[in-house]
Amino acid sequence: MSGQVKSNGPERRRGHLIDDKRRRGISDLDERPTKQQRITGPDDQDADLSQPGLIPPYNCKVLPKSTKDPPLPHLKPGALSDAVFTHASVADGKYKGTPLATYEQLEFYGDAAIEFISTRLIFHNFGTLLTGKQSTLRQSIVNNKTLAKFSKRYGFPDKLKCTQMLRQSPQWEKTCADVFEAYVAALVLSTPDGFSVAERWLTELWMPLLPQQAENTVGISLNYKDELQRKIGGYNVTIKYEKINDPILEAAAARGGQEMKVGVYLTGWGCQRQEIGQAVGIGKTEAGILAAKDAFERKDSAMNEIVEKKRAHDAKRKAEKEAKEHG
Template sequence: MKGRTVVCTTQSEAEAALVAGLLEAEGLSPTIERSPLRSVFPVPIAFFGQLRVTVPDEEADDATRLLRRFETVPSSGPKVVPLHDDLAPLEAAIGYRFRDRGPLEQALTHRSRAHEDGTGPESTNESLEFLGDAVLGFVIADLVFEEYPQSDEGQKSKIKASLVSYTALARVAESIALGQHLRLGRGEEKTGGRHKPVLLADACEALIAAVYLDGGLAAARALILRLLAPLLEETRARGLAVAGAGDFKSSLQEYLQARRQSPPAYRIVEQSGPDHDKVFTVDVAAAGKVLAQASGRSRKEAEQQAARRALEALRDGSVDFDDAARR
């Protein structure tokens, strides 16, 4: 019977699947073997034992050469290939060190990558987005409740919405260079997925969920307050004025009316995602010119963010209505 050589050992399901996918893509025959260790606790075996990626002995040299492209293999031979050390800079950026990097790896894995690797939807960050959205919403709602006790429900809701919007989360993701760590399929990579606000916002929610699963609610709350600190300071500086400032559509219409321009017109240019998690991309135009474009989880949110960007463009001089009118 032919033997097999271990080329990678890990406790991460995602990493084992990634290594196996890389080897299969090169025509090799990897197998993921689980530790025989058993547990009475209802958690994945990877928490307690090792996962080993093996190949037939005759493929060991080829597998080792392939994996060296991603990480240096110890000189003693093909034993362990630690692919996840590249996540250390991200841990430093968020101020949190994972005890188990499995949830973190999943939080960074877009469905386009999972589709190519053949690991299935359970290995993508979509379910973590759902959990992260709930954890984020709870933490921010609790914060708003404590800091704005005199405001009414509508004001509280608008303050919360300004802090958990796609735009806010994309800003947070950019501040920690989250896009550099996303695990994307080749198609998504080619279309600039690392810089798409929607993908960044989704990954930010998934990251929050990963910290929650690894360290609990206290760790997740500390992370949220740390990452959103600049936005929170902006909100505190404006006070309850932020509740009114959230209606960017009204502000844009007033701005245009004051300059005798036609009202803004909004148009959906794209819808993506499953029915339960749609993403809308909307542009806003006036005087025959598109002023801005933005995305959101609802048409209303996308329109509000497009109006906000349009106001910014008008106020900083990026748009000249006199020129537009002459055309």
Template sequence: MSKRPFDANRRPGSGYQNQHHKRPKHDTRPRHSSRDSLTNDYRPPPPSINYKEAIDKLPSPTSTLSHIPAYTPFTVPAGLPPLPEILDPALGAAPFRHKSTTGHYSRSASTQTSSDVTYEKLEFLGDAQLEHIASRLLYTRFSHLTAGQQSQLRELLVKNETLAEYARAYGFEKQVQVGDLDGMIADTQAKPGNKGFNKVLGDVFEAYIAAVILSGGDEGFAIVEKWMLGLWAPKLLEAAGKDRTLIPLLQHSADDKNDSGPLAVYNPTAKAELQRLILGGKGVKLDYEPWQKSVELKGDMLGQNRHFIAVFLTGYGHEKLLLGKGEGRNKVEAGNWAAQDAMCGERKDLVEKCARELAAVKQRKKEEKEAEAAAGN
């Protein structure tokens, strides 16, 4: 195979392949490098789109949503919070009425032809409003939780089982109007948790929320938020009893010995603090290992896991000595609880003794360096 003769005047990169793709002189298109294609992927929409016209072509609003006020503190009665009233008579029965009772219902129809408002239509709005209210509550009162933890807690507040529980507390199951309600109840009673009817009651509860907000004007949202704060508070306290990471923002009395103190409040920096206290000497180390297999939780905590981590000390005359145990939703959380147990639990005195020994060693080294520096001068 013949090779191209060496040409001292040939520019680098001007081989046969590049010459084959050389742009003709008459080609006036803008040049684009491979870098351009990576950094300029975004292309603005074509100028032919008229956003104003697009908005004008949308269906006109058939109802006006209330103004959402800024967050304000609420007072809630000790007993079951009173049921807010639906001020608009046209919406009074709508949260309990299924479209099958309107007389215009067709199971095979793709759209709803009746102008009657039913709980299916209201539930669509109430579902979003309820999730918004729950998000505001968790964002303001449980800001120490991660976004993922807040999402899990929000799911506990807005799931069908929780809403069905509240619906029954107010007797909503006696007001539901469904074409074959008795048949629905009979078909679902045999199933665990009666999920079919729970779904109906959950939808009805969300529809009631939407009706209160729609008919309450600017105050509707605040009324519902105050109502739900009262309903959700016991549920949050119950969840905090099962998961200690929720405790830091709970209010405790001075006499509540069991739910206060360093072993009750989650410390996300406990592992780092334990490390600063006792690590530094020769051969000293801390090992975090599972002391029990992780388990998947059930009930209200379904979908979450529980991890079990123990911390062991090697050094200061000990070989893999158990310092503390902890459990949490992940290994990091469980490890922090284990470190807290080490610093505040049964091995507290040992950890403090090790910390004093390490501090003495550091002080001795510091004095030796100062003495050497003074001798050198």
């Protein structure tokens, strides 16, 4: 199709667009007449929607935490800034028929940008979390309540052109969040380095929230099962993970709860299906890893005896191997 953005290899590597699904909005805009791709603002400033900013390598891993909000990145007067603060209820038709008539198209784009930026932040800074915990952490910083707070702290609602009825409606908080998303989109689209500007600003906004969130998010290594295997595993030694029936958790599960208790059982080193650890987690996978963590970190007499038996066994085999080699 003429004018459609192609998802070829070189363009994907240059990072022009966020992903195939979410960038269809921009692809569709490119299919419109050329005169609608470049929209002139009040000061003869053009908003070129056909050239979104590049996505650079991640470089926001270490940022100072501050109790103050970072400065608001400046958005020059023009079609983009007008659209950010224009609700459909009062659109005057100045940009009618274009993607910048109201903030709605920008909010669609900004929602995807914020999701992607928050994903990069968590992926690079909380990489040892299970994906379910990463998703929970991401949701805590991109939900409407959080974005609406940011929007209000920068005075966005006061700048929004809308009806008084909307300001008094139950949808007002979501509207404030939508305006924030639209502002992020405008930043990304306004200059070639717009993505980097938006990412650094958002990261600085989110950083004060992350330590508290991280404390409430189980940070567990995906390697605890492997570590436990190396610690006490061996020939004819089995380590099994099995669900433990718990009446309280079963009752909660009937109401939609997802927590589960899992135990770790060892057969070998003189043990016969001996429980060496247990834990509760969200789903069997997380509960199993936490149970392995519990077993790995135990230092009671039973675990010490198991570790000593493995150590003695490994030392004997090593001595036998060396004697054979030098035999």
